[in-house]
Amino acid sequence: MYKELYVLQNGKPERMIIRNYVETDFDALIDVQRQSFPPPYPEELWWNKEQLMLHTTLFTDGALCAEVNGVIVGSMTCLIVEKQEYEHQHEWSIITDDGYIRNHNAQGDTLYVADICVIPAYRKAGIGKWLVQSMCETVVQLGLISLLGGSRMPGYYKHKEALTPEQYVDQVIAGELNDPVISFLLRCGRVPIGVTHHYLDDKQSCNNAVLMEWRNPFLAKL
Structure with missing residues (x-):
């Protein structure tokens, strides 16, 4: 995916790109997690580079980032699952394979949200909503039933x-x-x-x- 649009930051339009993230983005993505999920959120639940590498290799369409003025300010990560396989074990660690998404099932019916985050400085700019809409577009493109996730x-x-x-x-x-x-x-x-x-x-x-x-x-x- 690659799209360009404008968001309003403090009333001023700023150019944003939503695209698939790649290996050279990993340090920036981890910093986005650090800013987005401060204590008491457990630090060990931030993405690590092994997880991010699996995201980009197992399911590229499910690995999105938002970039404003050349700086990554948000991301969203999904995998495909067969919904009925997890309805009785609906824990984040199980349904996302502890964030490693090795259980990604290309034949599944549901796009599952493993994570979405936007740094605090840009949370009123509508970036999170654009990331969600982009994943909804992926649901339609792939002919899946729904976008599903566990919300904090x-x-x-x-x-x-x-x-x-x-x-x-x-x-x-x-x-x-x-x-x-x-x-x-x-x-x-x-x-x-x-x-x-x-x-x-x-x-x-x-x-x-x-x-x-x-x-x-x-x-x-x-």
């Missing part, structure tokens, strides 16, 4: 004593609460389809994630 719910820890994860998600959907990740994905057209309780070592989300899906509108509803 980093605001949940503030409400864990009063609300179950499911109740928290319901209140975000109702507009009674705002969650920076769930609310963002709702704006991208992703729809919550359930909650998984042991998804990722994530203190802010209390290890929970909400499964959010965008279905291919060009296929008959299954």
Whole structure:
């Protein structure tokens, strides 16, 4: 994939490129992870170069980065899975092979989001939404059923004593609460389809994630 467009950063248009990332981008991609996921997010969950190499060799179409003025400011990584194989073991480490995506299945039916991140300085420029839209285009291009992923719910820890994860998600959907990740994905057209309780070592989300899906509108509803 390669596309050029403009995003508004502090009210000023800036030229952005969305493209497949390659080996020469690895250091910059790891720095994007470092900026995007500061403590208490576990440092060991940032991408490493072995993972990134597998992303670029096993499934090039699922390895995207966003570049503004020659600097990588965001990325998104996906793999293809057969959805029903993971419905009863929906943990990030299992469905993404601990981020190494060696379980990528070119014959699968679902494009699964292993990661999406944008550095804080560019989070209001719409870059994350363009990355998600680009992966939705990949779903259509490959004739897959949907784009699916487990969304962090980093605001949940503030409400864990009063609300179950499911109740928290319901209140975000109702507009009674705002969650920076769930609310963002709702704006991208992703729809919550359930909650998984042991998804990722994530203190802010209390290890929970909400499964959010965008279905291919060009296929008959299954």
